[in-house]
Amino acid sequence: MSTLSSSAFSTFASTGARWLDAIDRAVWPVQSEVDNETLTHYFYQRYPKNLSTDELKQWCQLQAEVLAPFPTSYHYMHRSAQGLHVWFSPSPLNGIPETAAQSAMSNGRHVVKGERYHYLQTWQDNILISCFELQHPSQQQTQDAVDIPTQHYGWASERKLASHAKTPLFWAGVSSVLFVVTMLFIAGSALMTSSQTALLSAKSDELSELVGPKLNEQSTLTAYVNRVNHITGLQRENAFLPEAIAIAFTLLPSSQRITVQSILWQNNSLNLDIQGNAIDITSIIAEAENNEQILRANIRPQGNEDTWVLEVAFQ
16 A cells, blocks of 8 residues: 555655656746866765754755865755755856756666766765766766666755745746736626626616516416406305395394394404394394304394394304
8 A cells, every 4th residue: 555655645746746847948948057067076965954944055055065075166055855965066056057957767787878978976865965076987888878867857956936935026927927816707707797787787678578467467367367266265165245134134123114224244253233023032043053154153132122133253
């Protein structure tokens, strides 16, 4: 599992590096010059432990002065994650040393052929541990020598993107670009939404013109049908007012003159204020008890002479 994870991580890192190289070449197409004429002396030293960032920077500057094998201070310095790498030269360099601009090689020793010089190099985990010039390479070494591998950025050269990323101006520019892109996206979304809303409104108006009259006719017909259904429903109810009055009148004697003074209809109950002579209360109550549509009936005298209140509640 660990081997697969390591392989996947290496593939991911390699792909990321290629993308960064492509971005760097697109923005800064001019590559750094490579000095393959000047012979340099290479030194590698691991970082001491427990140093702060400022202390580590001072330590690197001190090593560049202390390790110099020449009276002059011409050198090229690279700080990797593992340690300090310095190429010293007795004369000014005309670019990056070719052994710094080359690609990293596999672990172990390699005889490498440069533009003018042969080198014996030792590599470990993509780090150049040692590098010596072979002034008089043997015939076997010459046969085994490989041309110095090159790529857009050497193992000890920094991408311009990485160097610019260390400055506040770079991040201010990135923030500005992101802000402009975001605002353009918001403006484009708002414009698209506005266009879609206008189109939808136009389609809605067009549809309203086509179906508006039919919808009005349908609404009128629906209202008419509802009124008819309401009236029909009232006629089917036991407590329909005209039928309730008719049933209540059947309780009264037909041979007498009776005057209805007021009618009160509420909650399926009918109250009649009636006036008549010699009304037979017992007969009225008996008739009500024999009618299945009547829930209860009651009759009582009122204040005036020969005036009664007939209360009939329907099912």
